[in-house]
Amino acid sequence: MSLFSSILEMFGKAPGKKPDDSAYSPEAFKIHDTKRDPKGKKERTDAIRAERDLKRSHKWRNWRWFSIIIVNLLFVLSYQLDVQLIEGSLLASRVIGFHMADLNASLQVMIAHKQILTNLVIGTITVLIMWWLLGGRTFCSWVCPYHLLSEIAEYIHLKLTAGKLVRDMAMHRGLRSVLYVIFVLLALVTGYTVFEAISPVGIVSRALIYGPGLALIWVLALLAYEVFVTRRAWCRYMCPIGLTYGFVGITSPVHVKYDLENCLHEGDCRSICLVPHVLEPTKKGFALDTQVTLGADCTRCGMCVDVCPTKSLSFDVKGLNKLL
Amino acid sequence: MSSTPSTKGKVTVRQLRERRRILRSFGTGIVLVGAAMLGFFPVVKKWVERLRPPGAIGEKDFLAACIKCGQCVQVCPVKAIKLGDLDEGFGVGVPYIDARSQACDFSCDAVQCVLSCPTEALSHKTDVKEQVRMGIARLSRPKACLAKQGKGFKGTARGADFKGLHRYMHVDRWTPIPMAEYTYDEDLCNLCVQECPIDGAITIERENFNPEKILGTPLVFDKCVGCGMCEMVCPVDPPAIVIDIRKSWGDV
Numbered sequence: 001m002s003l004f005s006s007i008l009e010m011f012g013k014a015p016g017k018k019p020d021d022s023a024y025s026p027e028a029f030k031i032h033d034t035k036r037d038p039k040g041k042k043e044r045t046d047a048i049r050a051e052r053d054l055k056r057s058h059k060w061r062n063w064r065w066f067s068i069i070i071v072n073l074l075f076v077l078s079y080q081l082d083v084q085l086i087e088g089s090l091l092a093s094r095v096i097g098f099h100m101a102d103l104n105a106s107l108q109v110m111i112a113h114k115q116i117l118t119n120l121v122i123g124t125i126t127v128l129i130m131w132w133l134l135g136g137r138t139f140c141s142w143v144c145p146y147h148l149l150s151e152i153a154e155y156i157h158l159k160l161t162a163g164k165l166v167r168d169m170a171m172h173r174g175l176r177s178v179l180y181v182i183f184v185l186l187a188l189v190t191g192y193t194v195f196e197a198i199s200p201v202g203i204v205s206r207a208l209i210y211g212p213g214l215a216l217i218w219v220l221a222l223l224a225y226e227v228f229v230t231r232r233a234w235c236r237y238m239c240p241i242g243l244t245y246g247f248v249g250i251t252s253p254v255h256v257k258y259d260l261e262n263c264l265h266e267g268d269c270r271s272i273c274l275v276p277h278v279l280e281p282t283k284k285g286f287a288l289d290t291q292v293t294l295g296a297d298c299t300r301c302g303m304c305v306d307v308c309p310t311k312s313l314s315f316d317v318k319g320l321n322k323l324l
Numbered sequence: 325m326s327s328t329p330s331t332k333g334k335v336t337v338r339q340l341r342e343r344r345r346i347l348r349s350f351g352t353g354i355v356l357v358g359a360a361m362l363g364f365f366p367v368v369k370k371w372v373e374r375l376r377p378p379g380a381i382g383e384k385d386f387l388a389a390c391i392k393c394g395q396c397v398q399v400c401p402v403k404a405i406k407l408g409d410l411d412e413g414f415g416v417g418v419p420y421i422d423a424r425s426q427a428c429d430f431s432c433d434a435v436q437c438v439l440s441c442p443t444e445a446l447s448h449k450t451d452v453k454e455q456v457r458m459g460i461a462r463l464s465r466p467k468a469c470l471a472k473q474g475k476g477f478k479g480t481a482r483g484a485d486f487k488g489l490h491r492y493m494h495v496d497r498w499t500p501i502p503m504a505e506y507t508y509d510e511d512l513c514n515l516c517v518q519e520c521p522i523d524g525a526i527t528i529e530r531e532n533f534n535p536e537k538i539l540g541t542p543l544v545f546d547k548c549v550g551c552g553m554c555e556m557v558c559p560v561d562p563p564a565i566v567i568d569i570r571k572s573w574g575d576v
Contacts, residue, residue, distance in 0.1 A: 089393050091392055191384060210397060237349065238352075
């Protein structure tokens with residue numbers, strides 16, 4: 001997938017149609033062609049059937065949950081026990097004295113306040129470099145406390161949809177880009193950080209550290225919406241913070257890599273993914289090359305890596321292979 | 325055959341679904357932006373006026389510059405700073421001080437909250453407590469003032485259940501103690517003057533020359549920074565002296 005189309009898809013463009021044979025690389029064409037062969041069809045379907053009995057790994061999910069809990073717990077304990085290791089909240093903090101600032105929050109402040117603030121710029125650049133190294137939206141799935149709550153909501157939602165009690169009311173992914181522009185314009189025109197009034201990330205982070213308040217009602221309303229109406233509504237279709245970190249992730253070295261060769265295209269990865277459009281190349285006949293890097297919008301959560309029965313999806317760090 | 329049905333005006337299920345999806349996205353987007361914009365009302369209508377921490381820049385700029393991280397909350401030794409809730413609109417997560425329940429008494433000695441602020445919403449131009457301008461103290465209920473009535477005061481300022489902290493320099497130079505642990509014994513109540521952290525901001529002026537019954541009146545001077553310590557310590561309830569938030573000496 002080209003970088004450009006990966007960015008457009010992050011903004012909400014629907015993924016393209018199945019490519020022509022001429023678009024494949026010679027090696028990819030060979031694999032696609034073998035998989036099209038009716039001769040091996042039975043083996044392939046048998047292989048998919050055999051996967052049903054495989055026990056699913058939860059390795060990355062467990063690490064990820066551990067990471068979300070540990071990071072947020074550090075904020076809480078640092079204040080409660082007054083050890084001053086991480087002061088502040090996810091919006092802005094001082095980690096052993098070093099300024100850190102959430103990219104979206106600091107963007108909102110700079111646009112609303114219309115001033116360049118030295119400490120904020122230092123904190124923003126530190127965080128920018130950090131998340132570029134770690135993969136951009138890695139923030140979403142490895143740190144954001146709302147993500148964890150939303151995963152619980154998603155679990156309930158999927159149980160309800162399986163029982164045909166509710167139906168996932170999907171939305172257009174372009175909504176997030178529109179909201180992003182609206183909130184930037186609102187901050188610019190009104191001079192208030194309008195988005196922060198409803199940001200569940202800020203609200204949950206503050207509630208954890210400084211104690212709960214009425215603002216949690218808003219978060220509960222969002223979660224209820226995700227349980228009963230739209231699967232992962234906030235993270236998928238709305239959150240401007242996710243888009244900000246998505247920009248960072250465009251060129252990030254940490255990403256999930258897809259190997260065409262052994263993939264049986266059963267689609268387990270796409271059914272569990274928060275942003276399934278990045279897994280478009282895993283559809284049969286969609287990968288242009290034998291190895292494909294997933295798009296910028298990927299949150300690097302590793303659920304697809306866990307679920308893939310053929311180990312066709314894996315974490316990869318660009319440049320590291322060369323070094324090793 | 326003339327009965328070929330025209331495809332014009334006929335909508336397939338798929339198109340209908342797509343149309344609904346777009347409409348739903350629009351609707352959700354409007355509700356979300358609307359919800360965020362509701363934050364305007366408490367701010368513009370000034371439903372709640374808050375005493376901001378030391379060094380706070382102008383209210384509108386303050387709401388814009390504050391990144392709502394709460395680092396100022398964490399450094400305050402008397403835990404005077406609290407964060408705004410949902411009912412404050414754009415003031416969600418913005419720090420304020422409720423002087424009556426816990427005022428800033430500058431027991432940190434170095435305006436720590438200002439130093440902790442990453443966005444200079446608490447302006448770094450503030451170096452010492454004397455430069456702070458949060459508001460001005462005003463004797464709002466002169467009739468209730470004990471000094472005005474010529475009364476003394478014995479006991480704890482706010483009762484045994486009061487949770488507020490204060491640093492009594494002669495008790496412990498470094499650590500604030502609960503106000504409920506400190507007892508006063510004054511012939512003429514002057515708690516506001518005793519506990520004022522700013523030199524020459526407030527005095528009790530003699531009102532009469534009758535040695536049988538001395539009457540006094542608290543006088544606030546332009547050195548007052550509006551920290552709210554007098555409002556916190558005032559033993560009558562509701563307090564006889566309050567802070568006029570963000571008022572400066574020029575307005576009076």
